[in-house]
Structure formats: structure tokens, C-alpha cells
Amino acid sequence: MTRLSGITPSGHAHVGNYLGAIRRWAREGAQGDLYFVSDLHAMTTAYHPQRLRARARELLATLIASGIEPNQVFVQSDLIREIGALTWLLECTCAYGEAARMTQFKEKSGTDGKIAARVGLLTYPVLMAADILLQGADEVPVGDDQEQHVELARALARRFNSTHGEVFTVPRAVTPRAAARVRDLADPTRKMDKSATDAAGVIFVLDEPDMVRRKIKRAVTDGLERLEYRPDDQPGLANLLEILAACLGKSPREVADGYPSYDSLKDAVAEALIEELRPIRTGTLSLLADIDHLDKIRAEGAIRARERGQHRLESALRLAGVG
Incomplete structure (x- = not known):
């Protein structure tokens, strides 16, 4: 097949x-x-x-x-x-x-x-x-x-x-098995788009680690300070939880319990994503160099x-x- x-x-x-x-x-x-x-x-x-x-x-x-x-x-x-x-x-x-x-x-x-x-x-x-x-x-x-x-x-x-x-x-x-559906970090009402005119909310596979950290740090959340997975009520926070869950192989609700604040969650998302993308970025750049x-x-x-x-x-x- x-x-x-x-x-x-x-x-x-x-x-x-x-x-x-x-x-x-x-x-x-x-x-x-x-x-x-x-x-x-x-x-x-x-x-x-x-x-x-x-x-x-x-x-x-x-x-x-x-x-x-x-x-x-x-x-x-x-x-x-x-x-x-x-x-x-x-x-x-x-x-x-x-x-x-x-x-x-x-x-x-x-x-x-x-x-x-x-x-x-x-x-x-x-x-x-x-x-x-x-x-x-x-x-x-x-x-x-x-x-x-x-x-x-x-x-x-x-x-x-x-x-x-x-x-x-x-x-x-x-229909593929359900996978991460990553939203734009600056506007979580829309999907992340590789042809977006504003890349502030888009993390590219080849972004430098510091760029990934900056984009995650600026990601839109809310003022509720409720670390729960509620996609309808807190789409920005839910997006970050989904990214972290995809990197760790867990569910978004599982990872929501492990962080005391939005800032600590954003730090964890950034580091997990950097590690997830590191070999892909290195391998891609190596191939492009040859x-x-x-x-x-x-x-x-x-x-x-x-x-x-x-x-x-x-x-x-x-x-x-x-x-």
C-alpha cells in the first residue's frame, strides 16, 4: 500500500x-x-x-x-x-x-x-x-x-x-491520528502559517534558540493566571500547553499541573521546543551546507x-x- x-x-x-x-x-x-x-x-x-x-x-x-x-x-x-x-x-x-x-x-x-x-x-x-x-x-x-x-x-x-x-x-x-494543532503565538485564534506576513507569532524550525525563547516569551496568554487547559476560554495558554505536551509526549492537561506561573510555563515551553528542534535544525543546516x-x-x-x-x-x- x-x-x-x-x-x-x-x-x-x-x-x-x-x-x-x-x-x-x-x-x-x-x-x-x-x-x-x-x-x-x-x-x-x-x-x-x-x-x-x-x-x-x-x-x-x-x-x-x-x-x-x-x-x-x-x-x-x-x-x-x-x-x-x-x-x-x-x-x-x-x-x-x-x-x-x-x-x-x-x-x-x-x-x-x-x-x-x-x-x-x-x-x-x-x-x-x-x-x-x-x-x-x-x-x-x-x-x-x-x-x-x-x-x-x-x-x-x-x-x-x-x-x-x-x-x-x-x-x-x-484522517491522520490527532496531532498537535499549533496556533499563532501572537494571535491564537488562527493557525500558525508559514506564509504569514507577520512572523512574530510563528516559530520556524530553523529559528535560533534565542529567537525561539523571545517568541515564546512574547506569546499572547491572558490575565487570568489560571494554569488550566481550557482551549475555548484561554486559547493562548492552551496553545502553549499543547506545544509543551507534544514535545514531552504527554497530554496538555497533564503538563498544566507542573508550573506555578505563566512565566515558568513559557520558560519550559521554550526549552522543550529548543531541544525538540535542535537535531532537526542541525541536520537541516548540515544538508544545506553540502x-x-x-x-x-x-x-x-x-x-x-x-x-x-x-x-x-x-x-x-x-x-x-x-x-
Whole structure:
């Protein structure tokens, strides 16, 4: 069985990405699982080419430094010819209404015509379907915001198979085991976001230890001075407890009992997080300092990913009358 997960380099990897997904992939992933840096997905809105390239390399290094096997990773754009060809076949299988009703497209494109949405934002779910179907993924672990896209991939796989012939595995979305859902330290009403314009509330995996301490020290809490885990009433405090609990392998309610004040809790969160991220930061920087080695891992990953999908693409092109 093949599970496929991807992460977009729309910014630097932050602690929410690591605790919520990357660490789980490294600890719980099976031999057949695949992980990719979805740099093509980062092009649906305005972006800087050199920054995109650098962040894709950095994120690949972070995945490997986190313990994911190098033979399980690849960068999406290294397969741009294969993915581009399959995306076109699937776009010619997909109805406009199917793409236009995707929730993320409606939210990001706006309804008043003031946002100049790119066509790529409309067709991005079809690109995601190509990622999934090219690799023959059986399962795609996703959150609620991406489940609709996997359903589209299922519909397109079935439609192509029934129209042209059996080529694609019909994937299914799976809900990962509950993991840390890290909130922005400056505004705990929103998730930590690697593309946030204000990074004051975002702790990045590569932040220096002193920077981590400063950001934790400034984290929004409240004036209640009640050290209890109450996410609805004390979201800022709950966020800190969840981060600490994730680092220590305990529940937020367990760790809430061990500290006499908010300041002591913040100190504990900062130190636990620094220790949790230390080997990841060191490993990532080491890989980035040896570009030849990292590029070799990347090239080998591209070859493996290309070989895994080649027969599906060739069969699909032939059955569609263009190969």
C-alpha cells in the first residue's frame, strides 16, 4: 500500500508543520509511503522564483533531517513533464463546475471580482489529482480542508478508467491520528502559517534558540493566571500547553499541573521546543551546507518517482489517443 503526503514551500517550515505532520511522517510512516515537496502548488498565487527554489531545497533538507528516509522523498517540479502531461489529461476529464466549486478556490479567488485569481488556482486540485494518481497512491492523509480535493481525484480516476480503460488506482482520503494543532503565538485564534506576513507569532524550525525563547516569551496568554487547559476560554495558554505536551509526549492537561506561573510555563515551553528542534535544525543546516549531497538525494528521488509513475502515464496517454 502506498500513502502519499506533500508539503508546500510557501514559506519556511514552522513548528506546527513539524509537530503536526513532518514528525509524524518520520515516526509512523511505513516503507511504501512517499513524501514530496509540492513546489508547483506554491505558484497559484504571487511568488518569488529564487525564494521558491531556495525554500523547496530547504524543505527537502528538513524532511530528511527529521528522519524520513531519503528514498521516500522527492520534489514535485522534478517531475514537471510527467505531472504536466497527466494534469492536461485530467483537466480534459474534469468539468469546469467541479473545479470551480472547490472551497479553497472560492475563498481565495473572492466573489466580488477584486481579486485577480490565477487560472492555476482554479486548476490546482487537478494538479493535486495528478500528483496522487501518477504515483499510484492508495491513501492520502489529509485534513478537512483538503478532503474535497481527494474526492475530486477519486472522481477523475473513476471517470478516466471507465471512459478509456483501467489505469489509475482510486485513492481514498484518510484522517491522520490527532496531532498537535499549533496556533499563532501572537494571535491564537488562527493557525500558525508559514506564509504569514507577520512572523512574530510563528516559530520556524530553523529559528535560533534565542529567537525561539523571545517568541515564546512574547506569546499572547491572558490575565487570568489560571494554569488550566481550557482551549475555548484561554486559547493562548492552551496553545502553549499543547506545544509543551507534544514535545514531552504527554497530554496538555497533564503538563498544566507542573508550573506555578505563566512565566515558568513559557520558560519550559521554550526549552522543550529548543531541544525538540535542535537535531532537526542541525541536520537541516548540515544538508544545506553540502549542496552536492543534497542534490544527489534529490536527483535519485526524482528518478525513483519518475519510474514509479512512468507506466501509468504511458498507459494513460496511449488510451487517451495521444501516446
